[in-house]
Amino acid sequence: MEYSRLNLLVTAISCLAVLVFPIFVTGCGDSGDDDDSISGDVVAPDPEPVSEPTPQLEQQPQPEPPPQQQPEQQPQPEPLPLPEPPPGVSFQEDILPILQASCAVPGCHAAPNPPKGLNLETYADFEKGGVFNPGDSKGSVVIRRIDGGGMPPGAPLAEDQIQLFKDWIDEGAKNN
Template structure:
């Protein structure tokens, strides 16, 4: 429902620009919840816009870094957006281009002022957690761009249950998302994924990490 409303915002962006006094859909796009996961997942590959490599002097895993590529209230003038829709399109090959939904979220966030907002967390239900319905969507959103591709970063592959189970059994999955030493903190160069997402994954692990 949130995504559908966000898309409606974007489809009306041009109209909103020319009709400033009209009332817009009040749904707020949140940097931490909606935008940062897209950028961390699609732009922070090795040799790209992570804190270590900063390709082109741009770092896209923090708000301040992202803001350097944004013109608030004008997505058409924002390098962050235009670089994703004009040649040469970012991310570069062999990585996948962002889909319409992700581009729409970024555009809507910029049009709303590119705020450093997190949005209140929703109720977090950790009962009857399953891999397919609950854990996979989280991994896809926050980890998929790096670890669910044909060329997974660091050879860490989450695509199949057997692949994922390796990092369940050695403790690195929960260690990385909870930022526990000595595991590498993930997402790379960014803050932790939302607490509810961590709780859901940890509940799945606690219940035996079943292939369900």
């Protein structure tokens, strides 16, 4: 029986020691956070805690991405020359022959006394008459007169002839 009392006593002391030891350890040190523990004793500040270096995972070197292949640059062919613009309407070759055949005839728009002073025998006379606006066939008097406006008297101009006048004026009404 004595053996069991002794065993009980040792067990009780061990349990008590396990319970009291954490209280003793934390009770001995004061963090100094509360005002109740001020006693006038000089207390050294707590030393900075030494932290254990965090083990770093050994970084594997990243493999470099494979170089991107640049597409082989094909030599650029020489640009093709721009095609010549189609020849425009020529006053000398297209318009003047129509004027001479249908308008600049004796008794009409020819010297010596053309109506309203509008002589159509030359480019200079035609231009001086002010009946066309270079670049604006729709705003030109001559187009209104030859396209359903009664000129020339007698047989009207053919549609392709009227279109030549429109194109010539829209192209700038040059003396070419």
